[in-house]
Amino acid sequence: MDGLSHIQSIVTFAWWIALDLSVLLYIVLDGADLGAGVFSLFVRSEHERAAIMSAMAGTWDANETWLIVAGGVLFGTFPFVYGSAFSYLMVPLALALWGMITRALALEFRHLAEAPWRRFSDICFGVSSLVVAFFGGMAVGALLHGFPLTHTPGVVPTYVGGSFRFISSFSIWTGIAAVIAVTLAGVLFIRARFEHGEPIREQAARWTDLIFYLALAAVAATVVINAIIFPWAAQKWFGPHFWAWGLVLIAVVLVAFKMRAAVRADRDFHAILWFNLAVALMAVAMMVTVYPWIVPGTWTIYTGASPAVSLFTFTLAMGGFFPVMLMYNAYQIWVFRARISALAAYH
Amino acid sequence: MPNDALTVFVSRLDFAWITTFHIIYPPLTIGLAILLFCAEWRWVATNDEGWYRIVRFFERLFIVNFAAGVATGITMEMAFGILYGPFSQAAGPFFGQVLGYETITAFMYEAGFIGLMIFGWGKISRGMHLFATFNVALSSSLSAMWILDANSWMQTPTGVVLKNGVFQVTDWVAALLNPDVWLGFPHMLIAAVELALCFVIAVSAWFVLTKKHVTLFQRPLKFAVLALVVIAPLQVYLGDGLGLTVADAQPAALAAMEGHYNTYNPDGSVDTSWKVVGWPNAKGDGMAWSISIPHVLSLLETHTWSGKVEGLNSFPPADRPPVVVPFYAFRVMVAAGGALMLFAFWGLWLFLRGRFSVARIAQNRLFLWAAILCGFLPYLGIWCGWWVREVGRQPWVVYGLMRTEQGVSHMDLTSAILWLLGYMYFELIVWGSTWYFFAKVMRRGPDLESPVVHGGHQHLGEFDDRPKGEAPPYVRPI
Numbered sequence A: 001m002d003g004l005s006h007i008q009s010i011v012t013f014a015w016w017i018a019l020d021l022s023v024l025l026y027i028v029l030d031g032a033d034l035g036a037g038v039f040s041l042f043v044r045s046e047h048e049r050a051a052i053m054s055a056m057a058g059t060w061d062a063n064e065t066w067l068i069v070a071g072g073v074l075f076g077t078f079p080f081v082y083g084s085a086f087s088y089l090m091v092p093l094a095l096a097l098w099g100m101i102t103r104a105l106a107l108e109f110r111h112l113a114e115a116p117w118r119r120f121s122d123i124c125f126g127v128s129s130l131v132v133a134f135f136g137g138m139a140v141g142a143l144l145h146g147f148p149l150t151h152t153p154g155v156v157p158t159y160v161g162g163s164f165r166f167i168s169s170f171s172i173w174t175g176i177a178a179v180i181a182v183t184l185a186g187v188l189f190i191r192a193r194f195e196h197g198e199p200i201r202e203q204a205a206r207w208t209d210l211i212f213y214l215a216l217a218a219v220a221a222t223v224v225i226n227a228i229i230f231p232w233a234a235q236k237w238f239g240p241h242f243w244a245w246g247l248v249l250i251a252v253v254l255v256a257f258k259m260r261a262a263v264r265a266d267r268d269f270h271a272i273l274w275f276n277l278a279v280a281l282m283a284v285a286m287m288v289t290v291y292p293w294i295v296p297g298t299w300t301i302y303t304g305a306s307p308a309v310s311l312f313t314f315t316l317a318m319g320g321f322f323p324v325m326l327m328y329n330a331y332q333i334w335v336f337r338a339r340i341s342a343l344a345a346y347h
Numbered sequence B: 001m002p003n004d005a006l007t008v009f010v011s012r013l014d015f016a017w018i019t020t021f022h023i024i025y026p027p028l029t030i031g032l033a034i035l036l037f038c039a040e041w042r043w044v045a046t047n048d049e050g051w052y053r054i055v056r057f058f059e060r061l062f063i064v065n066f067a068a069g070v071a072t073g074i075t076m077e078m079a080f081g082i083l084y085g086p087f088s089q090a091a092g093p094f095f096g097q098v099l100g101y102e103t104i105t106a107f108m109y110e111a112g113f114i115g116l117m118i119f120g121w122g123k124i125s126r127g128m129h130l131f132a133t134f135n136v137a138l139s140s141s142l143s144a145m146w147i148l149d150a151n152s153w154m155q156t157p158t159g160v161v162l163k164n165g166v167f168q169v170t171d172w173v174a175a176l177l178n179p180d181v182w183l184g185f186p187h188m189l190i191a192a193v194e195l196a197l198c199f200v201i202a203v204s205a206w207f208v209l210t211k212k213h214v215t216l217f218q219r220p221l222k223f224a225v226l227a228l229v230v231i232a233p234l235q236v237y238l239g240d241g242l243g244l245t246v247a248d249a250q251p252a253a254l255a256a257m258e259g260h261y262n263t264y265n266p267d268g269s270v271d272t273s274w275k276v277v278g279w280p281n282a283k284g285d286g287m288a289w290s291i292s293i294p295h296v297l298s299l300l301e302t303h304t305w306s307g308k309v310e311g312l313n314s315f316p317p318a319d320r321p322p323v324v325v326p327f328y329a330f331r332v333m334v335a336a337g338g339a340l341m342l343f344a345f346w347g348l349w350l351f352l353r354g355r356f357s358v359a360r361i362a363q364n365r366l367f368l369w370a371a372i373l374c375g376f377l378p379y380l381g382i383w384c385g386w387w388v389r390e391v392g393r394q395p396w397v398v399y400g401l402m403r404t405e406q407g408v409s410h411m412d413l414t415s416a417i418l419w420l421l422g423y424m425y426f427e428l429i430v431w432g433s434t435w436y437f438f439a440k441v442m443r444r445g446p447d448l449e450s451p452v453v454h455g456g457h458q459h460l461g462e463f464d465d466r467p468k469g470e471a472p473p474y475v476r477p478i
Helices: A006-040 A046-056 A060-077 A079-088 A090-112 A115-145 A169-193 A199-229 A231-237 A242-264 A268-290 A311-335 B005-020 B026-046 B049-083 B085-119 B126-155 B172-176 B181-209 B214-249 B251-257 B296-302 B324-352 B365-374 B377-393 B413-444
Strands: A293-295 B160-163 B166-169 B274-280 B287-293 B396-398
Touching: A006 A046, A006 A060, A006 A115, A006 A169, A006 A268, A006 A311, A046 A090, A046 A115, A046 A169, A046 A199, A060 A079, A060 A090, A060 A311, A060 B049, A060 B085, A079 A090, A079 A293, A079 B049, A079 B085, A090 A115, A090 B049, A090 B413, A115 A169, A169 A199, A169 A268, A199 A231, A199 A242, A231 A242, A231 A268, A242 A268, A311 B085, B005 B049, B005 B377, B005 B413, B026 B049, B026 B126, B026 B181, B049 B085, B049 B181, B049 B214, B049 B413, B085 B126, B085 B160, B085 B166, B085 B396, B126 B172, B126 B181, B126 B377, B126 B396, B181 B214, B181 B365, B181 B377, B181 B413, B214 B251, B214 B296, B214 B324, B251 B324, B251 B377, B274 B296, B274 B324, B324 B365, B324 B377, B365 B377
Parallel strands: none
Antiparallel strands: B160 B166, B274 B287
16 A cells, blocks of 8 residues: 555544544434433333333434444545454444344334334334444454454455454453443433433433443443553553543543532433543543554554545535534434423324 | 355345345435425415325325335445455545545435424424425435445446555546446436335325325325426436446446347348347357347447447456346336336326316226336336346446455355345345335325424423423424
8 A cells, every 4th residue: 555645644633533523422422322222121111111212213313323424434534444344343233233223113113013013112122222232332342352454465455354253252341331331321311301200210310320330340340451451552551641541530530420410419411411521531542542553453544544535525524514514413402402201202 | 365156146145135125215215305395395385284284194104214214224334344345445445435425415414304304393493394304305315416426436437546456546526427427316316206206196196096185185196297297208318328328338238238249140230139028048148039129229329220239249258247137127127117107198198188186086097006006116117227237237346447256355155145144034124114104104194183383482401490390391203
């Protein structure tokens, strides 16, 4: 591959930020929907399960679309990474896809289904939310391991390691951690979306404490495992800038407890914002840890980038489309902000 | 690691299956969004309740179709990398960028407004809702433009050089405005409109035929048939033009579509005959039997009486596409398009003779049955059109530059087969439930009781001071 010019390196870096931003928005927005789906598996009343679905009816599609945007940026700007990583992750991605499709169908078709099928549809919705979160998390864990590439001269390096290389105890753990994290997001979402005094909101409130400590423990465990098994992580964290990483850690813990205080005070919207801030802090910290790799040990953002990146297309996308997208997304969430009650189920 | 022929074939089937079961949904979304916008605009402009009821009814069918389209569409974006990893890497600089634009400018744009369009009734003003519908129509058409641009580039890859195994873009304008897209995109967009018109025609005809809400559905039936009078011939015209582009850019694909093996007859004259039906011989270098009409091939492909059309035997065997699929798929597509045009003219004749009134159209059972049949023909046409396009391009994934076997991922045969079985099962369920729910929405019929919505105010949740315990006024989402 030809090297990138200086300006292209800068543009590639900027695209990488855009990619991370899309992934982060997806995790923050759709994470709550997925978590509410996992939570719905433990909701007994059929009307309440329906109400969970109508709580996200107007926005789930747009939230999920951030993943598609991330996929588009990855394909467009980092095609070498896209083509090889997706072959590597074929199995977890196919299963996560199965989950997304099933969720979409359950969400859109439930209100049309006959009564006996509604229970089935609800189970599909809950299980598929769980599957998306688990295999999504597993895919991230598997990516952190890196994967082997071919070395044929004159041809782009690609993946040949078989379909099941992605399975490791670490990737299984990241899958579980992802489920815990989205469940916390889902519980907060349900608290914010339902009327005070609704039984489902009470149930979510009871869950919050337990899930909060679980999530905290999961984050701590993930950080420790990372430091032990990945030399690139340990090098950064315990290198000359160790004090900065310490500050990040303190900030995350502080934000987490601010979130808990907001939950206690019934300030549900603030709780979500604090939670999202904690997720954002951790995501940025992880991105900085991995940099300059996009897949550790396999592709850096510069070797994985398309040689066709240009300032023009970047400016067009970021200056023109991204702000507009953020605007109408925000407007949409604003329109559907009202709290609802279980009566609001699709009829 | 070289890919063996069987694995390549199964990988092709994998992708063919998911695309075949994706392409039946987006065209209806695109076309129906445009029609919904027109009908809603008439409602906002005239305050005629009939238009409102029609919009709300067809919107319910629209939602069912849209959900299936999203579900099968997300699969597509991931499948490029999973099934065609090396192709995605090599073509990424152009192909990936274009798909990236599709997600940013069209997919996201559509997702943003579709939530407002479906669930915004009663929450946003009428004007804002109309604006949301407009944006759904525009964004879904934009999506078709990007996708067709990417696919057309695979047919006629201009503006790139293949260097170190990567398609480097040397000329963005030439790549984006490649020769095939000029007619490829309009042909698809008009196909989407034609499909939606036929869908509206078939659904409305069913209501008129079964004597339910006849006055309500006579109007969409009439307008859709009249629109089809323009759209159906336009589609035939565009298709003919696209055929000329294919003849120019991909002569081997054209020869396969026409089952045209020999450029010259044994006596040395140019073979101008067009085969109506036929079957290739075992050796694959000619037709075992065929029924042909002289001069029609030259007329169709060169627009001259006896112009020369290159035959399949002029190409090296390794560069020849399969014949049976493109040959028959092409004929079925043309027949479907022609039948729709004739149907539209029949409708026009009825209209001009004043037989389209509410009372008289309900009596014309033959026309109504034909109208219902018309709802299925465009689906067949779209499928066949894509099969012609994709199978005709073989053995290339990027025409003339990259072979399909170089583009597929290095999967083992078991994974490829498991993927195929998994998605066959899955997408058949999606397809089945889509039709089941179409039928259900139709049996339920339009909702004539609920009050017409007005742009309403709603409670502001966190941001509104309201004494706790007071029940909020609530507008049901659908």
